[in-house]
Structures are given as structure tokens and as C-alpha cells.
Amino acid sequence: MKLYDTPLAPNPRRVRWFLAEKGVADLPIVQLNLMQGEHRTPEHLARAGLPNVPVLELDNGTHITESVAICRYLESRYPEPNMFGRTxxxxxxxxxxxxxxxxxxxxxxxxxxxxxxxxxxxxxxxxxxxxxxxxxxxxxxxxxxxxxxxxxxxxxxxxxxxxxxxxxxxxxxxxxxxxxxxxxxxxxxxxxxxxxxxxxxxxxxxxxx
Ligand SMILES: N[C@@H](CCC(=O)N[C@@H](CS)C(=O)NCC(=O)O)C(=O)O
Structure with a gap:
């Protein structure tokens, strides 16, 4: 699994924050420089479908975009502490x-x-x-x-x-x-x-x- 990220932006920050609350520190992170258009390259558009970060790449090649959807997936991989509800x-x-x-x-x-x-x-x-x-x-x-x-x-x-x-x-x-x-x-x-x-x-x- 790998996260495409960028440091200053608020939507990727949600995912980084979520990972920190879960105590996950070993997820490989690829930083893209938005100011240099690294999210607009054909490679990134092929994985994300849109010129956006964050993107979570799964080991089977699936790409998940939308920060809340990424967090929801991470919740099922790392259930504690619970952040999406128990009942x-x-x-x-x-x-x-x-x-x-x-x-x-x-x-x-x-x-x-x-x-x-x-x-x-x-x-x-x-x-x-x-x-x-x-x-x-x-x-x-x-x-x-x-x-x-x-x-x-x-x-x-x-x-x-x-x-x-x-x-x-x-x-x-x-x-x-x-x-x-x-x-x-x-x-x-x-x-x-x-x-x-x-x-x-x-x-x-x-x-x-
Ligand atoms: N709804 C998406 C929004 C993603 C998004 O807009 N990301 C911004 C960074 S916060 C981005 O990639 N912007 C690139 C641009 O505006 O060109 C999510 O929650 O992940």
C-alpha cells in the first residue's frame, strides 16, 4: 500500500491525521509537488482519474481517491481506535x-x-x-x-x-x-x-x- 500525498494541502492532511490517530507510521508516502504540477502528469491522472491528492494505492493496483473514502478503507485495515462508529x-x-x-x-x-x-x-x-x-x-x-x-x-x-x-x-x-x-x-x-x-x-x- 502507498499514499500519494502533498504536505500543505488540507484533504491529504485528513488522511495523515487519521493514520497518526491509528498509530500507523510505516505506510510508504509519495509526495507530489502541486505547484510543479506533479498531480497533472499522465501517470498520476491514470491512477487518480482526476488531478487530485490524496490517492491510496493498494497492493493489487486498485486506487482509492477521496480522503474520507481512503480513511474508511484504512479504518477496516486498522480498526482501533474506532473513528467511523461501532453501532x-x-x-x-x-x-x-x-x-x-x-x-x-x-x-x-x-x-x-x-x-x-x-x-x-x-x-x-x-x-x-x-x-x-x-x-x-x-x-x-x-x-x-x-x-x-x-x-x-x-x-x-x-x-x-x-x-x-x-x-x-x-x-x-x-x-x-x-x-x-x-x-x-x-x-x-x-x-x-x-x-x-x-x-x-x-x-x-x-x-x-
Ligand atoms: N474531495 C477530494 C478533494 C481532493 C482535492 O481537491 N485535493 C486537492 C488538495 S487539498 C488537490 O489535489 N488539488 C489540486 C488542484 O487543485 O489542482 C478529497 O477529499 O480527497
């Missing part, structure tokens, strides 16, 4: 919050950064009006998480799960443009500090710790 109810609630974390928070905030940071113009034609709409929408999503975190220590269960990783990697990507959520969202701030303090935050890579 039907828990699994569904974790899926629900993972989708909310992705759709309401991570995607808009990642798009905000992509359309704001000058260096990312190599990947994206900056659209300031779109960036502003994404920030507004991501901040509405943060309020949803803040309310949830008033009633629960972690986003989806009584322990860290994939939902927390998806949300935090998206939010923390904002550091590239010096964006931090308002400390007025005290529950979110408490949770973000707990996430930042985990050893996996460092293993997650230079996206932030």
Missing part, C-alpha cells in the same frame, strides 16, 4: 456530522483560501467575490459546529472521529491566509484547542499544529 446509530450520526463538516465548513473555507492566497493562483483563478461568499457561508457553518460543541465534547461522538478531522483540517487551512474563527464561538475555540493539542496535529503536517 448503526453511531455510524450514521458520525456520517451525518462528517458530511456537515465537509459541506458547511471545510469546502467553503478551503475555497475561501484557494481564492485568496496569492500563491494558490497557480492552482485556481482567484475570484474575490466568490471568496467572500465562501467565507460567509463557512462562518455560518462554524456557528452550527459551535452550537453542536456546546452539547458534545467532540463533533459526532464521545471521542474524536473522522468528523472532527474533516472539520479541523478545513478550518486550520485558513491559517495560510491568517484566518482564525472568532474566539466568540467559545465551544468551537475549546474544541479547536483540543484538536491542536493532539499529537496527530503535528503528524498531520505543516498545515498547522
Amino acid at each position: 448503526p446509530e453511531e455510524t450514521a450520526v458520525i456520517e451525518m456530522w462528517t458530511r456537515r463538516a465537509e459541506l458547511l465548513v471545510a469546502i467553503p473555507l478551503m475555497q475561501y483560501v484557494r481564492h485568496t492566497h496569492p500563491a494558490l493562483a497557480a492552482l485556481e483563478t482567484p475570484d474575490p467575490a466568490f471568496a467572500a461568499r465562501c467565507l460567509k457561508s463557512g462562518e455560518s457553518g462554524l456557528k452550527v459546529l459551535d452550537r453542536r460543541l456546546a452539547e458534545s465534547e467532540w463533533i459526532a461522538a464521545n471521542r474524536i472521529t473522522i468528523a472532527d478531522i474533516v472539520a479541523f483540517a478545513g478550518i486550520d487551512f485558513g491559517r495560510l491566509v491568517k484566518y482564525r474563527p472568532s474566539q466568540d464561538m467559545a465551544n468551537l475555540a475549546r474544541w479547536a484547542e483540543a484538536m491542536r493539542a493532539r499529537p496527530a496535529a503535528r503528524a498531520g503536517g505543516p498545515g498547522g499544529a
Whole structure:
């Protein structure tokens, strides 16, 4: 098994973080330089189907893309600690919050950064009006998480799960443009500090710790 990765990006960071929570340190990692277009080569497109990372290559030649799908596969290979749910109810609630974390928070905030940071113009034609709409929408999503975190220590269960990783990697990507959520969202701030303090935050890579 082999992971195609890149150091600063938030979606690959989810997988690195997940592996660190599982204590998996021996998975071979191939770093691609997105700024040099290494994810756009015919070799990478043949394995990934899209110019994206992360990609997990299995020993039988199967390629899995989509960071959450990769984590789900890794969960079945390395079941402990459980990050996707143990019962039907828990699994569904974790899926629900993972989708909310992705759709309401991570995607808009990642798009905000992509359309704001000058260096990312190599990947994206900056659209300031779109960036502003994404920030507004991501901040509405943060309020949803803040309310949830008033009633629960972690986003989806009584322990860290994939939902927390998806949300935090998206939010923390904002550091590239010096964006931090308002400390007025005290529950979110408490949770973000707990996430930042985990050893996996460092293993997650230079996206932030
Ligand atoms: N939904 C995919 C998104 C993958 C993705 O967009 N990866 C970014 C890095 S965070 C990428 O490869 N970007 C290359 C580009 O924009 O050219 C996932 O969760 O894995």
C-alpha cells in the first residue's frame, strides 16, 4: 500500500491525521509537488482519474481517491481506535456530522483560501467575490459546529472521529491566509484547542499544529 500525498494541502492532511490517530507510521508516502504540477502528469491522472491528492494505492493496483473514502478503507485495515462508529446509530450520526463538516465548513473555507492566497493562483483563478461568499457561508457553518460543541465534547461522538478531522483540517487551512474563527464561538475555540493539542496535529503536517 502507498499514499500519494502533498504536505500543505488540507484533504491529504485528513488522511495523515487519521493514520497518526491509528498509530500507523510505516505506510510508504509519495509526495507530489502541486505547484510543479506533479498531480497533472499522465501517470498520476491514470491512477487518480482526476488531478487530485490524496490517492491510496493498494497492493493489487486498485486506487482509492477521496480522503474520507481512503480513511474508511484504512479504518477496516486498522480498526482501533474506532473513528467511523461501532453501532448503526453511531455510524450514521458520525456520517451525518462528517458530511456537515465537509459541506458547511471545510469546502467553503478551503475555497475561501484557494481564492485568496496569492500563491494558490497557480492552482485556481482567484475570484474575490466568490471568496467572500465562501467565507460567509463557512462562518455560518462554524456557528452550527459551535452550537453542536456546546452539547458534545467532540463533533459526532464521545471521542474524536473522522468528523472532527474533516472539520479541523478545513478550518486550520485558513491559517495560510491568517484566518482564525472568532474566539466568540467559545465551544468551537475549546474544541479547536483540543484538536491542536493532539499529537496527530503535528503528524498531520505543516498545515498547522
Ligand atoms: N474531495 C477530494 C478533494 C481532493 C482535492 O481537491 N485535493 C486537492 C488538495 S487539498 C488537490 O489535489 N488539488 C489540486 C488542484 O487543485 O489542482 C478529497 O477529499 O480527497
